[in-house]
Amino acid sequence: MKILVINCGSSSLKFQLIDSASEDVLAKGLCERIGIDGSQIVYTPFGGKSVSHDKITTVTPMKDHTVAVQLVIDALTDPGHGVIESLKEIDAVGHRVVHGGEEFSTSVIIDESVKEAIRKCSDLAPLHNPANLIGIDACERLMPGVPQVAVFDTAFHQTMPEKAYLYGLPYEYYEKYRVRRYGFHGTSHSFVSARCAELMGRDISELKIIVAHLGNGASLSAVMNGKCVDTSMGLTPLEGVIMGTRSGDIDPAIMQYIAAKENLSMDEVMDVLNKKSGVLGLSGGFSSDFRDLEAGYNKGEANCIRAIETYCLRVAKYIGAYAAAMNGVDAICFTAGVGENGPMIRAKICEYLGFMGVKLDDIVNAVRGDEAEISAVDSKVKVFNLPTNEELAIARETVNLC
Ligand code: ADP
Numbered sequence: 001m002k003i004l005v006i007n008c009g010s011s012s013l014k015f016q017l018i019d020s021a022s023e024d025v026l027a028k029g030l031c032e033r034i035g036i037d038g039s040q041i042v043y044t045p046f047g048g049k050s051v052s053h054d055k056i057t058t059v060t061p062m063k064d065h066t067v068a069v070q071l072v073i074d075a076l077t078d079p080g081h082g083v084i085e086s087l088k089e090i091d092a093v094g095h096r097v098v099h100g101g102e103e104f105s106t107s108v109i110i111d112e113s114v115k116e117a118i119r120k121c122s123d124l125a126p127l128h129n130p131a132n133l134i135g136i137d138a139c140e141r142l143m144p145g146v147p148q149v150a151v152f153d154t155a156f157h158q159t160m161p162e163k164a165y166l167y168g169l170p171y172e173y174y175e176k177y178r179v180r181r182y183g184f185h186g187t188s189h190s191f192v193s194a195r196c197a198e199l200m201g202r203d204i205s206e207l208k209i210i211v212a213h214l215g216n217g218a219s220l221s222a223v224m225n226g227k228c229v230d231t232s233m234g235l236t237p238l239e240g241v242i243m244g245t246r247s248g249d250i251d252p253a254i255m256q257y258i259a260a261k262e263n264l265s266m267d268e269v270m271d272v273l274n275k276k277s278g279v280l281g282l283s284g285g286f287s288s289d290f291r292d293l294e295a296g297y298n299k300g301e302a303n304c305i306r307a308i309e310t311y312c313l314r315v316a317k318y319i320g321a322y323a324a325a326m327n328g329v330d331a332i333c334f335t336a337g338v339g340e341n342g343p344m345i346r347a348k349i350c351e352y353l354g355f356m357g358v359k360l361d362d363i364v365n366a367v368r369g370d371e372a373e374i375s376a377v378d379s380k381v382k383v384f385n386l387p388t389n390e391e392l393a394i395a396r397e398t399v400n401l402c
Pocket residue numbers: 214215216217218244288289290291294336337338341342368
Protein backbone atom coordinates (compact mmCIF):
# COMPACT_ATOMS: atom_id res chain seq x y z
CA MET A 1 0.00 0.00 0.00
CA LYS A 2 1.07 3.59 -0.60
CA ILE A 3 0.29 5.79 2.37
CA LEU A 4 0.36 9.57 2.32
CA VAL A 5 1.28 10.86 5.78
CA ILE A 6 0.18 14.41 6.50
CA ASN A 7 1.20 16.63 9.42
CA CYS A 8 -0.65 19.93 9.20
CA GLY A 9 0.26 23.05 11.14
CA SER A 10 -1.58 26.35 11.05
CA SER A 11 0.52 27.61 8.13
CA SER A 12 2.48 24.52 7.14
CA LEU A 13 1.94 21.01 5.85
CA LYS A 14 4.61 18.30 6.07
CA PHE A 15 4.11 15.15 4.02
CA GLN A 16 5.68 11.80 3.19
CA LEU A 17 4.55 9.13 0.74
CA ILE A 18 5.51 5.75 2.18
CA ASP A 19 5.40 2.31 0.56
CA SER A 20 4.12 0.21 3.44
CA ALA A 21 5.49 -3.09 2.10
CA SER A 22 9.11 -1.96 1.95
CA GLU A 23 8.64 0.93 4.41
CA ASP A 24 10.57 3.09 1.93
CA VAL A 25 9.91 6.82 1.74
CA LEU A 26 9.01 7.47 -1.91
CA ALA A 27 8.90 11.25 -1.51
CA LYS A 28 8.69 13.84 1.22
CA GLY A 29 8.27 17.54 1.54
CA LEU A 30 6.92 20.62 3.20
CA CYS A 31 4.49 23.38 2.24
CA GLU A 32 5.38 26.56 4.10
CA ARG A 33 3.68 29.91 4.67
CA ILE A 34 0.21 28.68 3.66
CA GLY A 35 -2.13 31.68 3.54
CA ILE A 36 0.85 34.06 3.83
CA ASP A 37 2.88 35.87 1.14
CA GLY A 38 5.93 33.97 -0.10
CA SER A 39 4.53 30.47 0.27
CA GLN A 40 6.56 27.59 -1.14
CA ILE A 41 6.61 23.83 -1.51
CA VAL A 42 9.85 21.96 -0.92
CA TYR A 43 9.70 18.47 -2.41
CA THR A 44 12.22 15.60 -2.46
CA PRO A 45 11.57 12.47 -4.55
CA PHE A 46 13.30 9.20 -3.65
CA GLY A 47 11.46 6.79 -5.95
CA GLY A 48 9.69 6.82 -9.31
CA LYS A 49 11.48 7.92 -12.48
CA SER A 50 13.47 10.63 -10.78
CA VAL A 51 17.13 9.75 -10.40
CA SER A 52 17.96 12.89 -8.48
CA HIS A 53 17.14 13.05 -4.79
CA ASP A 54 17.63 16.78 -4.74
CA LYS A 55 15.18 19.10 -3.03
CA ILE A 56 12.94 20.95 -5.48
CA THR A 57 11.72 24.29 -4.14
CA THR A 58 8.79 25.99 -5.88
CA VAL A 59 7.61 29.39 -4.72
CA THR A 60 3.88 29.59 -5.50
CA PRO A 61 0.78 31.13 -3.92
CA MET A 62 -1.12 28.89 -1.46
CA LYS A 63 -4.23 30.62 -0.26
CA ASP A 64 -5.27 27.69 1.92
CA HIS A 65 -4.53 24.05 2.84
CA THR A 66 -6.65 22.70 -0.03
CA VAL A 67 -4.31 24.43 -2.49
CA ALA A 68 -1.35 23.00 -0.55
CA VAL A 69 -2.72 19.42 -0.74
CA GLN A 70 -3.37 19.89 -4.48
CA LEU A 71 0.27 21.00 -4.92
CA VAL A 72 1.45 17.93 -2.99
CA ILE A 73 -0.60 15.70 -5.31
CA ASP A 74 0.73 17.57 -8.36
CA ALA A 75 4.32 17.07 -7.19
CA LEU A 76 3.81 13.36 -6.45
CA THR A 77 2.23 12.75 -9.91
CA ASP A 78 4.46 15.12 -11.92
CA PRO A 79 5.68 13.42 -15.16
CA GLY A 80 9.26 14.54 -14.43
CA HIS A 81 9.90 14.26 -10.70
CA GLY A 82 6.72 12.47 -9.57
CA VAL A 83 6.86 9.07 -7.88
CA ILE A 84 3.37 7.79 -8.80
CA GLU A 85 1.43 7.77 -12.08
CA SER A 86 -1.85 9.00 -10.63
CA LEU A 87 -3.67 9.90 -7.47
CA LYS A 88 -5.37 6.48 -7.58
CA GLU A 89 -2.14 4.91 -6.34
CA ILE A 90 -2.57 6.54 -2.91
CA ASP A 91 -4.36 3.87 -0.87
CA ALA A 92 -4.88 5.81 2.35
CA VAL A 93 -3.94 9.00 4.16
CA GLY A 94 -2.62 9.05 7.74
CA HIS A 95 -3.02 12.35 9.58
CA ARG A 96 -1.09 13.37 12.67
CA VAL A 97 -3.64 14.89 15.05
CA VAL A 98 -2.23 16.58 18.12
CA HIS A 99 -4.96 16.28 20.74
CA GLY A 100 -7.39 13.41 21.10
CA GLY A 101 -8.38 14.30 24.68
CA GLU A 102 -9.88 11.34 26.55
CA GLU A 103 -11.88 10.38 23.45
CA PHE A 104 -9.13 8.54 21.61
CA SER A 105 -6.78 5.93 23.01
CA THR A 106 -6.01 4.47 19.58
CA SER A 107 -5.85 5.61 15.97
CA VAL A 108 -9.18 5.67 14.11
CA ILE A 109 -10.62 5.83 10.59
CA ILE A 110 -11.97 9.34 10.19
CA ASP A 111 -15.69 9.89 9.77
CA GLU A 112 -17.98 12.79 10.66
CA SER A 113 -18.22 11.78 14.33
CA VAL A 114 -14.42 11.57 14.62
CA LYS A 115 -14.08 15.03 13.09
CA GLU A 116 -16.62 16.35 15.57
CA ALA A 117 -14.68 14.82 18.47
CA ILE A 118 -11.41 16.34 17.18
CA ARG A 119 -13.21 19.68 16.93
CA LYS A 120 -14.34 19.33 20.57
CA CYS A 121 -10.72 18.80 21.65
CA SER A 122 -9.69 22.07 19.96
CA ASP A 123 -10.12 23.88 23.26
CA LEU A 124 -7.15 21.87 24.53
CA ALA A 125 -4.96 22.48 21.45
CA PRO A 126 -6.23 25.68 19.83
CA LEU A 127 -3.22 26.08 17.54
CA HIS A 128 -3.05 22.48 16.34
CA ASN A 129 -6.39 20.68 16.17
CA PRO A 130 -8.12 23.23 13.90
CA ALA A 131 -5.13 23.02 11.51
CA ASN A 132 -5.28 19.20 11.58
CA LEU A 133 -9.00 19.36 10.71
CA ILE A 134 -8.34 21.71 7.81
CA GLY A 135 -5.82 19.19 6.44
CA ILE A 136 -8.32 16.35 6.82
CA ASP A 137 -11.05 18.35 5.02
CA ALA A 138 -8.66 19.26 2.20
CA CYS A 139 -7.67 15.60 1.67
CA GLU A 140 -11.30 14.45 1.77
CA ARG A 141 -12.19 17.03 -0.87
CA LEU A 142 -9.33 16.13 -3.21
CA MET A 143 -9.24 12.37 -2.59
CA PRO A 144 -12.88 11.34 -2.11
CA GLY A 145 -13.28 7.70 -1.12
CA VAL A 146 -9.66 7.30 0.04
CA PRO A 147 -9.64 6.19 3.69
CA GLN A 148 -8.31 8.82 6.10
CA VAL A 149 -6.88 7.82 9.46
CA ALA A 150 -6.25 10.01 12.51
CA VAL A 151 -3.19 9.17 14.62
CA PHE A 152 -3.17 11.11 17.88
CA ASP A 153 -0.14 12.48 19.76
CA THR A 154 -1.99 11.88 23.01
CA ALA A 155 -3.35 8.35 22.38
CA PHE A 156 -0.38 6.30 23.65
CA HIS A 157 -0.51 8.09 27.00
CA GLN A 158 -4.17 7.27 27.65
CA THR A 159 -3.09 4.16 29.60
CA MET A 160 -1.72 6.35 32.41
CA PRO A 161 -3.39 5.59 35.74
CA GLU A 162 -5.45 8.30 37.42
CA LYS A 163 -2.72 8.87 40.03
CA ALA A 164 -0.30 9.84 37.22
CA TYR A 165 -2.63 12.01 35.18
CA LEU A 166 -4.34 14.01 37.92
CA TYR A 167 -2.97 17.34 39.12
CA GLY A 168 -3.12 18.47 42.74
CA LEU A 169 -5.99 20.81 41.91
CA PRO A 170 -9.66 20.89 42.95
CA TYR A 171 -11.03 17.66 41.47
CA GLU A 172 -13.99 19.54 40.00
CA TYR A 173 -11.66 21.07 37.37
CA TYR A 174 -11.05 17.58 36.08
CA GLU A 175 -14.75 16.73 36.24
CA LYS A 176 -15.91 19.95 34.62
CA TYR A 177 -13.09 20.79 32.21
CA ARG A 178 -11.02 17.60 31.93
CA VAL A 179 -7.96 19.41 33.30
CA ARG A 180 -5.42 16.56 33.54
CA ARG A 181 -2.12 15.34 32.12
CA TYR A 182 -2.50 14.12 28.52
CA GLY A 183 1.08 13.98 27.24
CA PHE A 184 2.30 14.39 23.66
CA HIS A 185 4.79 12.82 21.20
CA GLY A 186 2.87 9.57 21.87
CA THR A 187 3.57 8.17 18.41
CA SER A 188 7.29 8.59 19.03
CA HIS A 189 7.22 7.14 22.56
CA SER A 190 5.28 4.13 21.28
CA PHE A 191 7.56 3.59 18.25
CA VAL A 192 10.79 3.94 20.22
CA SER A 193 9.76 1.75 23.17
CA ALA A 194 8.61 -1.00 20.77
CA ARG A 195 11.89 -0.82 18.85
CA CYS A 196 13.85 -0.90 22.11
CA ALA A 197 12.18 -4.19 23.10
CA GLU A 198 12.93 -5.57 19.62
CA LEU A 199 16.60 -4.62 19.95
CA MET A 200 16.76 -6.21 23.39
CA GLY A 201 15.19 -9.38 21.98
CA ARG A 202 12.63 -9.26 24.77
CA ASP A 203 8.86 -9.05 24.94
CA ILE A 204 7.82 -5.47 25.68
CA SER A 205 5.26 -6.84 28.16
CA GLU A 206 8.11 -7.69 30.55
CA LEU A 207 10.14 -4.48 30.29
CA LYS A 208 10.42 -1.14 32.06
CA ILE A 209 11.56 1.48 29.54
CA ILE A 210 12.15 5.22 29.82
CA VAL A 211 11.99 7.14 26.54
CA ALA A 212 13.60 10.59 26.40
CA HIS A 213 12.25 12.32 23.29
CA LEU A 214 14.53 15.35 23.20
CA GLY A 215 13.78 17.54 20.21
CA ASN A 216 12.93 21.19 20.02
CA GLY A 217 9.89 20.13 22.03
CA ALA A 218 10.85 17.46 24.54
CA SER A 219 9.09 14.90 26.69
CA LEU A 220 9.89 11.75 28.63
CA SER A 221 7.71 8.74 29.24
CA ALA A 222 7.74 5.73 31.53
CA VAL A 223 6.64 2.66 29.59
CA MET A 224 5.92 -0.36 31.76
CA ASN A 225 4.94 -3.67 30.16
CA GLY A 226 4.33 -1.83 26.88
CA LYS A 227 1.97 0.73 28.41
CA CYS A 228 2.65 4.35 29.23
CA VAL A 229 2.37 4.89 32.99
CA ASP A 230 3.66 8.47 33.15
CA THR A 231 4.83 11.25 30.87
CA SER A 232 6.28 14.70 31.37
CA MET A 233 4.10 16.90 29.15
CA GLY A 234 0.74 17.76 30.61
CA LEU A 235 -2.52 19.41 29.65
CA THR A 236 -0.40 21.17 27.05
CA PRO A 237 3.15 20.62 25.73
CA LEU A 238 4.47 23.35 28.05
CA GLU A 239 5.02 21.11 31.07
CA GLY A 240 7.99 18.91 31.87
CA VAL A 241 11.64 19.23 30.95
CA ILE A 242 13.30 22.43 29.74
CA MET A 243 12.92 22.60 25.93
CA GLY A 244 14.24 24.69 23.04
CA THR A 245 12.04 27.69 23.79
CA ARG A 246 9.53 26.32 26.33
CA SER A 247 10.14 26.64 30.06
CA GLY A 248 8.92 23.21 31.16
CA ASP A 249 8.02 23.00 34.87
CA ILE A 250 8.13 26.23 36.84
CA ASP A 251 6.62 27.37 40.10
CA PRO A 252 3.16 28.50 38.92
CA ALA A 253 3.44 31.57 41.17
CA ILE A 254 6.19 32.90 38.88
CA MET A 255 3.53 33.77 36.31
CA GLN A 256 1.79 36.30 38.54
CA TYR A 257 5.11 37.62 39.83
CA ILE A 258 6.55 38.24 36.34
CA ALA A 259 3.25 39.66 35.06
CA ALA A 260 3.34 42.26 37.85
CA LYS A 261 7.05 43.08 37.53
CA GLU A 262 7.10 43.33 33.72
CA ASN A 263 3.56 44.65 33.35
CA LEU A 264 2.51 41.75 31.15
CA SER A 265 -0.91 40.23 30.49
CA MET A 266 -1.49 36.50 31.06
CA ASP A 267 -1.28 35.96 27.27
CA GLU A 268 2.05 37.77 27.18
CA VAL A 269 3.42 35.68 30.06
CA MET A 270 2.31 32.53 28.21
CA ASP A 271 4.13 33.80 25.15
CA VAL A 272 7.32 34.18 27.21
CA LEU A 273 6.94 30.66 28.63
CA ASN A 274 6.32 29.12 25.20
CA LYS A 275 8.63 31.08 22.93
CA LYS A 276 11.30 32.91 24.89
CA SER A 277 12.21 30.46 27.63
CA GLY A 278 13.88 27.04 27.64
CA VAL A 279 17.52 26.90 26.59
CA LEU A 280 16.94 30.00 24.43
CA GLY A 281 15.97 31.99 27.52
CA LEU A 282 18.60 30.39 29.75
CA SER A 283 21.34 31.21 27.24
CA GLY A 284 20.34 34.87 27.38
CA GLY A 285 18.66 34.64 23.95
CA PHE A 286 21.75 33.09 22.31
CA SER A 287 20.07 30.07 20.64
CA SER A 288 17.47 27.34 21.03
CA ASP A 289 19.52 25.06 18.79
CA PHE A 290 21.76 22.58 20.56
CA ARG A 291 24.32 22.69 17.76
CA ASP A 292 24.98 26.36 18.59
CA LEU A 293 24.86 25.72 22.33
CA GLU A 294 27.30 22.81 22.12
CA ALA A 295 29.71 24.91 20.06
CA GLY A 296 29.46 27.72 22.63
CA TYR A 297 29.88 25.26 25.51
CA ASN A 298 33.07 23.92 23.95
CA LYS A 299 34.42 27.47 23.70
CA GLY A 300 33.63 27.99 27.40
CA GLU A 301 30.82 30.51 26.87
CA ALA A 302 28.99 30.97 30.18
CA ASN A 303 25.55 31.40 28.52
CA CYS A 304 25.79 28.04 26.80
CA ILE A 305 27.26 26.22 29.80
CA ARG A 306 24.39 27.50 31.98
CA ALA A 307 21.74 26.41 29.48
CA ILE A 308 23.16 22.94 28.88
CA GLU A 309 23.87 22.16 32.54
CA THR A 310 20.37 23.24 33.64
CA TYR A 311 18.79 21.26 30.80
CA CYS A 312 20.69 18.04 31.55
CA LEU A 313 19.97 18.10 35.28
CA ARG A 314 16.22 18.48 34.59
CA VAL A 315 16.17 15.53 32.18
CA ALA A 316 18.19 13.38 34.61
CA LYS A 317 15.74 14.20 37.43
CA TYR A 318 12.82 13.01 35.29
CA ILE A 319 14.62 9.76 34.51
CA GLY A 320 15.20 9.24 38.24
CA ALA A 321 11.54 9.97 38.94
CA TYR A 322 10.34 7.51 36.30
CA ALA A 323 12.64 4.79 37.58
CA ALA A 324 10.87 5.31 40.92
CA ALA A 325 7.40 5.37 39.30
CA MET A 326 8.11 1.95 37.74
CA ASN A 327 10.17 0.64 40.67
CA GLY A 328 13.04 -0.04 38.30
CA VAL A 329 14.17 0.45 34.73
CA ASP A 330 15.59 -1.96 32.16
CA ALA A 331 16.37 0.50 29.38
CA ILE A 332 16.66 4.21 28.67
CA CYS A 333 16.20 5.40 25.07
CA PHE A 334 17.35 8.75 23.72
CA THR A 335 15.54 9.98 20.64
CA ALA A 336 14.60 13.05 18.49
CA GLY A 337 16.96 15.79 17.25
CA VAL A 338 18.90 16.46 20.46
CA GLY A 339 18.67 12.91 21.84
CA GLU A 340 19.79 11.28 18.60
CA ASN A 341 22.59 13.72 17.84
CA GLY A 342 23.90 14.82 21.20
CA PRO A 343 26.64 12.57 22.64
CA MET A 344 27.63 15.28 25.10
CA ILE A 345 24.04 15.82 26.28
CA ARG A 346 23.50 12.05 26.68
CA ALA A 347 26.75 11.69 28.59
CA LYS A 348 25.95 14.58 30.94
CA ILE A 349 22.48 13.20 31.67
CA CYS A 350 23.77 9.68 32.28
CA GLU A 351 26.48 10.94 34.64
CA TYR A 352 23.72 11.61 37.19
CA LEU A 353 22.40 8.07 36.83
CA GLY A 354 25.46 6.10 37.93
CA PHE A 355 23.68 5.31 41.22
CA MET A 356 21.14 3.26 39.23
CA GLY A 357 23.90 1.33 37.51
CA VAL A 358 23.80 3.34 34.27
CA LYS A 359 27.18 3.37 32.53
CA LEU A 360 27.80 4.59 28.98
CA ASP A 361 30.37 3.27 26.53
CA ASP A 362 32.07 6.56 25.61
CA ILE A 363 33.22 5.31 22.22
CA VAL A 364 29.83 4.02 21.07
CA ASN A 365 28.12 7.07 22.58
CA ALA A 366 29.94 9.25 20.04
CA VAL A 367 27.29 8.12 17.52
CA ARG A 368 25.13 10.80 15.93
CA GLY A 369 21.87 9.86 14.26
CA ASP A 370 22.28 6.08 14.07
CA GLU A 371 20.62 3.34 16.06
CA ALA A 372 23.06 2.02 18.69
CA GLU A 373 23.27 0.46 22.13
CA ILE A 374 25.41 3.06 23.87
CA SER A 375 25.67 1.56 27.35
CA ALA A 376 28.81 -0.23 28.53
CA VAL A 377 28.65 -4.03 28.69
CA ASP A 378 28.60 -3.92 32.50
CA SER A 379 25.84 -1.29 32.68
CA LYS A 380 22.88 -2.54 34.77
CA VAL A 381 20.51 -0.53 32.60
CA LYS A 382 20.74 -0.65 28.82
CA VAL A 383 20.93 2.72 27.09
CA PHE A 384 20.05 3.19 23.43
CA ASN A 385 20.36 5.87 20.83
CA LEU A 386 17.21 5.22 18.86
CA PRO A 387 16.11 7.46 15.98
CA THR A 388 12.38 8.05 16.05
CA ASN A 389 10.27 7.89 12.90
CA GLU A 390 6.85 9.37 13.55
CA GLU A 391 5.87 9.32 9.88
CA LEU A 392 6.58 5.60 9.57
CA ALA A 393 4.66 4.97 12.80
CA ILE A 394 1.68 6.89 11.38
CA ALA A 395 1.90 4.91 8.11
CA ARG A 396 1.94 1.61 10.04
CA GLU A 397 -1.09 2.65 12.12
CA THR A 398 -2.89 3.66 8.92
CA VAL A 399 -2.19 0.31 7.23
CA ASN A 400 -3.41 -1.54 10.33
CA LEU A 401 -6.80 0.16 10.06
CA CYS A 402 -7.29 -0.01 6.28
P1 ADP B 1 11.07 19.12 16.60
O1 ADP B 1 10.53 17.94 15.81
O2 ADP B 1 10.53 19.23 17.98
O3 ADP B 1 11.10 20.40 15.85
P2 ADP B 1 13.63 17.78 16.30
O4 ADP B 1 13.43 16.43 16.88
O5 ADP B 1 13.76 17.90 14.82
O6 ADP B 1 12.59 18.81 16.88
O7 ADP B 1 14.94 18.38 16.97
C1 ADP B 1 15.43 19.65 16.59
C2 ADP B 1 16.61 19.99 17.45
O8 ADP B 1 17.60 18.95 17.37
C3 ADP B 1 17.33 21.22 16.94
O9 ADP B 1 16.79 22.37 17.51
C4 ADP B 1 18.74 21.00 17.41
O10 ADP B 1 18.88 21.61 18.67
C5 ADP B 1 18.87 19.50 17.61
N1 ADP B 1 19.85 18.92 16.69
C6 ADP B 1 19.68 18.57 15.42
N2 ADP B 1 20.83 18.09 14.89
C7 ADP B 1 21.76 18.18 15.86
C8 ADP B 1 23.14 17.85 15.96
N3 ADP B 1 23.81 17.34 14.92
N4 ADP B 1 23.76 18.04 17.14
C9 ADP B 1 23.10 18.54 18.22
N5 ADP B 1 21.79 18.87 18.18
C10 ADP B 1 21.13 18.70 17.03
